[in-house]
Amino acid sequence: MNDAANPVMNAAIEMRGVSKRFDIQTGVVHALRETDLDIAPGEIVGLLGFSGAGKSTLLRLMNVLETPSSGTVRIGGRDLTGLNDAELRAARRKIGMIFQQFNLLSHDTALENVAFALRIAGVGKTERDKRAREALDIVGLSDKAGSYPAQLSGGQRQRVAIARALVNEPGVLLCDEATSALDPHTSLSILRFLKDLNKKRGTTIVVVTHDIKVASYICSRCAIMQDGQIIEWIDMADPKPESSLGRFFMETAKGWSDDTVLPEENA
Amino acid sequence: MINALFEYGGLLQKAVWETLLMVGITMTVAVVLGGPLGLILFLTSRGGLIEHRWFNEILGYAVNVLRSFPFIILLVVLIPVTRFLVGTSIGPRAAAVGLSVAAIPFFARLVEQSLRDVPIGVVDAARSTGASVLQIVRFVLLPEAMPALVSSFTVTAISFIAYSAVAGAIGAGGIGDLAIRYGYYRFESEVMIWCVIVMFALVQAVQWLGSWAARAVDKR
Ligand SMILES: Nc1ncnc2c1ncn2[C@@H]1O[C@H](COP(=O)(O)OP(=O)(O)O)[C@@H](O)[C@H]1O
Ligand SMILES: [Mg+2]
Numbered sequence: 001m002n003d004a005a006n007p008v009m010n011a012a013i014e015m016r017g018v019s020k021r022f023d024i025q026t027g028v029v030h031a032l033r034e035t036d037l038d039i040a041p042g043e044i045v046g047l048l049g050f051s052g053a054g055k056s057t058l059l060r061l062m063n064v065l066e067t068p069s070s071g072t073v074r075i076g077g078r079d080l081t082g083l084n085d086a087e088l089r090a091a092r093r094k095i096g097m098i099f100q101q102f103n104l105l106s107h108d109t110a111l112e113n114v115a116f117a118l119r120i121a122g123v124g125k126t127e128r129d130k131r132a133r134e135a136l137d138i139v140g141l142s143d144k145a146g147s148y149p150a151q152l153s154g155g156q157r158q159r160v161a162i163a164r165a166l167v168n169e170p171g172v173l174l175c176d177e178a179t180s181a182l183d184p185h186t187s188l189s190i191l192r193f194l195k196d197l198n199k200k201r202g203t204t205i206v207v208v209t210h211d212i213k214v215a216s217y218i219c220s221r222c223a224i225m226q227d228g229q230i231i232e233w234i235d236m237a238d239p240k241p242e243s244s245l246g247r248f249f250m251e252t253a254k255g256w257s258d259d260t261v262l263p264e265e266n267a
Numbered sequence: 268m269i270n271a272l273f274e275y276g277g278l279l280q281k282a283v284w285e286t287l288l289m290v291g292i293t294m295t296v297a298v299v300l301g302g303p304l305g306l307i308l309f310l311t312s313r314g315g316l317i318e319h320r321w322f323n324e325i326l327g328y329a330v331n332v333l334r335s336f337p338f339i340i341l342l343v344v345l346i347p348v349t350r351f352l353v354g355t356s357i358g359p360r361a362a363a364v365g366l367s368v369a370a371i372p373f374f375a376r377l378v379e380q381s382l383r384d385v386p387i388g389v390v391d392a393a394r395s396t397g398a399s400v401l402q403i404v405r406f407v408l409l410p411e412a413m414p415a416l417v418s419s420f421t422v423t424a425i426s427f428i429a430y431s432a433v434a435g436a437i438g439a440g441g442i443g444d445l446a447i448r449y450g451y452y453r454f455e456s457e458v459m460i461w462c463v464i465v466m467f468a469l470v471q472a473v474q475w476l477g478s479w480a481a482r483a484v485d486k487r
Contacts, residue, residue: 060391063395065391065394065395085399086399089397089398089399090397091397092394092395092396092397093396093397095395096395097391097392097395097396099388099391099392101386101388103386103388103389103391103392104389104392105389105406105407105410105411106411106486106487107410107411107413107484107486108410108486116393116396116406117396117397119406120393120396120397120398120399120402120406121397148486150486150487161392164392164396165395165396168396168397174395
């Protein structure tokens with residue numbers, strides 16, 4: 001509908017001086033300190049770090065689910081921080097997002113869940129059912145169109161969520177711990193699907209994870225995050241970690257051992 | 268026992284209708300005004316979709332003030348308002364005014380809590396697909412909270428069946444009124460017992476219907 005005004009195929013992500021503070025009862029949380037970041041169109045990039053490092057916050061700033069406390073966020077060259085509500089909502093249709101907990105509507109069938117993303121864009125019933133079926137077909141769930149989330153396995157639910165995120169043909173896909181709740185073989189099959197999607201459509205993918213296996217398998221490079229900051233970038237084809245946290249992650253890629261050096265608590 | 272039923276059956280029937288009328292009006296007002304109030308409390312709260320601190324605080328304060336009134340005092344305080352609205356301060360229609368005023372904040376808080384129980388991630392997912400606040404309310408929050416909302420309705424209805432009996436003390440009509448006038452002041456304990464039985468049946472019926480409806484709308 002707004003596609004002409006919204007050409008976000010193969011989108012680049014560009015952040016300048018972006019930070020996020022949360023005011024809470026006990027004071028201020030600096031969830032993300034001023035951060036610059038550039039992701040090229042068609043890249044698969046990881047945000048790697050422990051719990052509370054600010055990975056989700058950084059990801060949620062990319063589609064402005066969190067309003068930045070400072071800085072600008074550009075997707076496909078367009079500054080999302082300067083948009084009004086309607087423009088921002090239109091822009092979000094071209095930025096898919098999936099989550100650890102899948103976040104499907106429990107009272108809607110798989111088909112209705114996927115069609116939801118079209119329904120809110122004002123696409124008519126026949127058209128949206130057709131496109132939702134196609135999206136379910138792509139994730140290999142054509143036969144589950146009429147099932148409710150409660151009747152599906154974790155992997156199937158995540159596939160429905162992926163279909164929902166892809167049905168508007170986004171140029172960017174944001175994944176927040178998308179495989180953290182899944183067993184290893186389901187995780188791998190989901191990650192393969194994402195890798196394949198990236199190859200076929202050139203979709204830019206950002207993967208938040210605390211699992212180095214996920215990052216090494218799918219990402220071309222990774223931001224190591226700690227304490228609301230990107231402390232270093234690691235090229236996954238030729239990893240040369242410098243921080244103790246970066247070294248910890250790369251070392252544990254091969255598995256844990258008695259000699260594994262735990263990173264300092266707070267660098 | 269049975270004789271009393273024959274003797275006072277007509278009175279009892281009238282009382283049941285009056286109770287149903289009071290509770291019916293009360294629940295209608297609770298849903299029409301208390302429902303949106305609960306939604307607004309939820310949406311404007313900290314981290315809400317249309318967060319608005321001071322507005323939310325004032326509204327929450329007003330709701331708490333109303334809720335902390337002992338019910339019987341509320342009825343008395345409202346007598347001028349009731350006279351103005353209904354033209355009298357006795358009878359089921361008059362009592363419905365006080366009951367409604369008490370039910371609005373009661374139901375609103377339950378609605379607010381029901382909405383709070385919808386997993387926040389589902390709302391995030393909807394926002395990420397570009398949904399507006401109204402679309403999220405219409406397609407996400409209300410449907411996802413529906414089983415809890417139905418239960419809230421049931422709890423409110425049952426509470427206000429009981430309150431309607433309390434209102435009998437100031438001449439509201441209904442089952443409570445009958446129990447007080449005949450059972451208490453005139454020592455006709457059989458009437459009292461029948462009133463209790465009818466109340467019990469009413470509450471059970473509402474609970475049963477409510478549970479059935481909550482299950483019918485639950486897809487989890
Ligand atoms: N809505 C919020 N309100 C207050 N604090 C928050 C909020 N979201 C995140 N935080 C805080 O910001 C920090 C980073 O959180 P997050 O980005 O979720 O980390 P990660 O995803 O790496 O686990 C944490 O300390 C967290 O408690
Ligand atoms: Mg997180």
